[in-house]
Amino acid sequence: MDYYLSVATFAALNVVLALGLNMISGFCGQVSLGHAAFYGLGAYAAALCSVAGVPFVASIAVGILVAGAFGVVVGFAALRVREDFLAIVTMGVGFLFLGVVRKQSWLGAEMGISKIPSPLDKTGYALLAIGAAITVVLLSLHVRRSWMGRAFDAVAQDEDAARTIGVDVAGYKTTAFLLGTATAGLAGAIYAHMTQLIVPDAFNFVQSITILAMVVVGGIGSTLGVVLGAVLLTVMPELFRFINDYKLLVYGALLLVVMRFSPEGLAGLYRRVSGRRLA
């Protein structure tokens, strides 16, 4: 039972992470290759607070705020550089986060932070993570249908045209980064308390790529597709032992195959089969 609970918790956290990235890359068209850095920022900020004796809920709020604040800073960078330049800058943000954390003794350096207080039991974390996932799914569906979602779409399709017709490109880009990274901070804060131990390597480039794989396999831009992608890529390695041993081989091959045959992911397949768009 414990095992299923922990798989469910991770699946829910991955849904939160993947949907956050999808808001930045899918809705607003800003490719980000460093999403794990914000997951890590949330985890480290929340862990430090909890270790210092701050109450659980407040620690989680701090995790969200810190990740979101850094997200806004990176969003400003996205105003300066575009497209391929931005992809490499966000990748750089990920490496910079790790490079800094690894050398700071107050962040535990390579050993990370351990003995993080954990106020909930396994069921509690599973419910919390699933609750967070449902909230983010609703938020994502709402954003997509709102005026802001259309503005994101305009920015994604043609930034200059959007600016010409009066869309506040800078504001919407920064907002997309804020939303996407704050949700990653939420996932990180829950993760830190649940595992009670965080190390820098949990938030490396491979983790960023794993989140990206979930978005891409599900179908970049589609909320339900991304949920499906996140759940599938979390559960699959658990079902097949082989996949767990060669996770990267399978993830890499999946990215390749999806890009080659259905760049719109599962959502694209659904549309081709049913003729309707997946939300």
Next chain:
Amino acid sequence: MFYVELLVIGLVWGCMYALMALGLTLVYGLLRILHIAQATVFTFGAYIGLLVANRTDSLPLAFVVAALAAGVLGPLIYRLVYEPILDQPPFVPLIASIGVLVAMEDGFRLIFGPYGLSFENNPWFTTTLAFGGITLNLVQVWMVAAAVLLLSAFALFVVRTRAGVAWRATVSDPVIAQNFGVSVVRVRYLNFFVASVLAGIGGVLVGLLNNLVEPSMGSVISYKGLAIIVLGGLGNVPGTLVASLALGVVESFGSVFLDKVLDRDAMAFLFLIVVLMVRPKGLLGGAH
């Protein structure tokens, strides 16, 4: 003297980065693809070089075979991975390329084992030369020599030969080049071949320098290579060379002065982010 030594070591690494980054920038200049899977070619070259060197005990033969093997793999990646998705938005080939990189890292682990292999006989590693107080081993000397020789050969090729002219024409305008009878597809294969040969040779050199060839050896260098070509102003060859040497020097000084606050591998990206915030099109960007 210490500073001169740091500078020299930095330039040696800069030459290594140039070998890797030139290929990346060539691919970008022609196809607008961030060819991160170049790391796979690099590691593949290193493994082939190591296997040949350990069988035949001949380093020159190892370099030739590794360069050719890499030269086959690169165009193969183009044909199988990039060609079918060239008309997709840029993130599609980028993600496919990342897919190749991470999958092959596990692939190498599966084939050659997780711990890495060493050269049984690595004379270049143990031979050292002194240049007025600065000691370099023969691998480092060869790194510089290889970079200078290969890049000069490349420059001559591009300026002096018909194929080179066709290449430059294709980079500046593929449609018009095609109308003038240039085979754009052949230029692409040539492009990937050259980029991959450079990466393969770089792989063997880094393998010799660390006396270790391991599955993930290419990835960090390839990430840095991407940082370099962005720094140089994507697709800009002189900019890439300047950025390679600059990064080598920044890393070498940084690993001494910033050691307490920052990991060596993160320095490239700190440098990248700082430069891009000031010059969003890269060091020499905006020149054209």
